[in-house]
Amino acid sequence: MLHLFRYRFLQTIRNFPIMFWALLFPIILGTLFYLSFGSAGLESTGESNWDEIKVAVVKEGDASENARAFEEFLAQMDGEMLDIQDIFQESEALNALNEETISGIFYVRDTPSLTVAKNGLNESILTSVLETYNQNASMFREIAMTHPESIPEAAKAMEEYRYVTSEVSLGGKDLNPNVQYFFALVAYACLSGAFLGIQSSVDGQANISALGARRSITPTHKLTLVLIDMTVLFIIHFFNILILCLYITQALGISLGDDIGALLLVDFMGSMIGVCLGVAIGCLARISYGMKMGVCVLLTLFPGFLAGLMFGNMKNIIELHCPIINRINPAAVLSDAFYCMGIYNDMERFSRCLLILAVMSALLLTAAFLGIRRERYDSI
Numbered sequence: 001m002l003h004l005f006r007y008r009f010l011q012t013i014r015n016f017p018i019m020f021w022a023l024l025f026p027i028i029l030g031t032l033f034y035l036s037f038g039s040a041g042l043e044s045t046g047e048s049n050w051d052e053i054k055v056a057v058v059k060e061g062d063a064s065e066n067a068r069a070f071e072e073f074l075a076q077m078d079g080e081m082l083d084i085q086d087i088f089q090e091s092e093a094l095n096a097l098n099e100e101t102i103s104g105i106f107y108v109r110d111t112p113s114l115t116v117a118k119n120g121l122n123e124s125i126l127t128s129v130l131e132t133y134n135q136n137a138s139m140f141r142e143i144a145m146t147h148p149e150s151i152p153e154a155a156k157a158m159e160e161y162r163y164v165t166s167e168v169s170l171g172g173k174d175l176n177p178n179v180q181y182f183f184a185l186v187a188y189a190c191l192s193g194a195f196l197g198i199q200s201s202v203d204g205q206a207n208i209s210a211l212g213a214r215r216s217i218t219p220t221h222k223l224t225l226v227l228i229d230m231t232v233l234f235i236i237h238f239f240n241i242l243i244l245c246l247y248i249t250q251a252l253g254i255s256l257g258d259d260i261g262a263l264l265l266v267d268f269m270g271s272m273i274g275v276c277l278g279v280a281i282g283c284l285a286r287i288s289y290g291m292k293m294g295v296c297v298l299l300t301l302f303p304g305f306l307a308g309l310m311f312g313n314m315k316n317i318i319e320l321h322c323p324i325i326n327r328i329n330p331a332a333v334l335s336d337a338f339y340c341m342g343i344y345n346d347m348e349r350f351s352r353c354l355l356i357l358a359v360m361s362a363l364l365l366t367a368a369f370l371g372i373r374r375e376r377y378d379s380i
Contacts, residue, residue: 001228008200008232018195023240026189027247033185034252037178052083053122054102056093064110066137071108073133081129106130180312180335182254187334188304189244190270193237194296197278200229201368202289226369230275237271257341262350266337269357273330274300276364283368307331330360 013019057074059067078084085102087093096102097115103122105115114130116123245267248254257263281295301309306329308315315332318325326332333353340350 001224004225004228005232008229009236011203012196012199012232012236015199018199019240021195022189022192022237023243026185026192026244029188030182030185030244030248030252033178033181034254037181052079052081053104053125054083054085055126056085056087056096056102056105058088058090058093058105058107060107060109066110067108067112069137070106070112070133074106074108077129081125178312179254180308180315180339182248182256183335183338184304184307184309184312184315184331186241186244186248186256186267186338187270187307187331188300188309190237190241190267190334191274191277191300191303191331193233193240193271193274194278194281194300195293196233196237197275197280198282198292198296199278200233201279201282202292203229226279230279230365233275234268234271237275238268241267241271256338257343259341262341265354266334266341269337269354269361270334272361273334273357273364276361276368277330279368280364303329303331307335327356330357333357333360 057071059071074082074084085096087096087102090105093102093105094115097105097117100117103116103120104126106126107113107115112130112133114126116126242264245256245263249256277299278296281299282292287295305311306314306318306325309331315326315335318332326336333356337350337353337357340346340353
């Protein structure tokens with residue numbers, strides 16, 4: 001058995017075309033992803049870096065009490081959310097607004113107002129700032145008319161409003177949208193173990209290869225040969241995926257999750273489903289070797305596409321319209337496992353993904369063995 005193990009291992013790693021698709025191509029693809037997306041933002045720090053919104057403040061007429069209060073409110077916002085420009089004339093402010101050097105103009109008067117030139121995120125924030133001030137001012141006026149003795153308490157409550165909620169963590173992380181491509185990439189790389197599985201199955205078929213003819217007349221039981229081949233391929237492809245993950249995390253600096261044990265478990269299950277897929281294709285398809293490789297390319301790239309390898313939002317679209325596809329697509333299940341492990345911290349969903357992968361692997365391996373078991377040759 002050690003002899004069979006050793007030579008299957010050497011034969012596999014020396015097959016450069018197969019090892020290229022199983023190891024080198026995913027690494028090249030990951031490098032191209034990194035160069036296309038850039039390194040900025042792939043590793044989220046959890047901190048928001050919002051730029052202050054540039055605005056102009058124009059005073060109109062005599063300064064009433066409400067106008068002075070609004071002016072003081074804007075002064076407090078300056079440097080935090082707003083960046084008040086040194087513009088005092090309305091004509092100058094309108095020119096700046098048209099040239100889009102500022103996002104809005106606040107008018108300081110008895111009834112404060114805002115002028116913007118378009119609809120956008122900054123303009124929505126400015127509108128919210130004005131609405132918040134008007135609501136608070138209206139509330140204070142009502143308190144002053146009905147319960148003037150409560151004004152100090154209301155003012156104190158307004159100063160402390162930001163402490164009503166507290167920030168907690170459920171164990172999840174911020175996710176840059178581009179990271180999903182790398183989750184789908186690792187899932188595709190796992191399925192690329194099918195190339196190893198096809199080569200192994202072809203080497204066991206006497207009607208396709210000379211090596212298969214020699215192995216068919218050996219007294220070693222077919223189940224023993226299959227188990228040895230599968231063990232070798234699992235080990236080789238498992239290390240292929242580990243190399244890819246190390247390259248992504250260490251060389252490219254992209255986090256796939258902090259739980260090393262869970263990462264190794266997903267990589268192992270991914271390696272298993274990929275190799276089992278290849279063995280099943282090689283044993284069940286009564287077609288030439290070239291056609292089998294073509295089917296393998298289709299059954300690795302197409303599930304990868306559905307999992308978001310080429311279009312990041314594809315898995316979400318499928319989940320919205322036909323979620324059953326994501327449950328039977330091994331690439332989508334693998335990608336989902338990475339999300340649960342590294343982003344959502346949802347161990348129940350994570351366990352479900354691993355169970356689905358285990359069931360798929362068992363079904364494919366059983367089908368492959370039954371296909372080999374039925375093979376008989378009139379002459380070798």
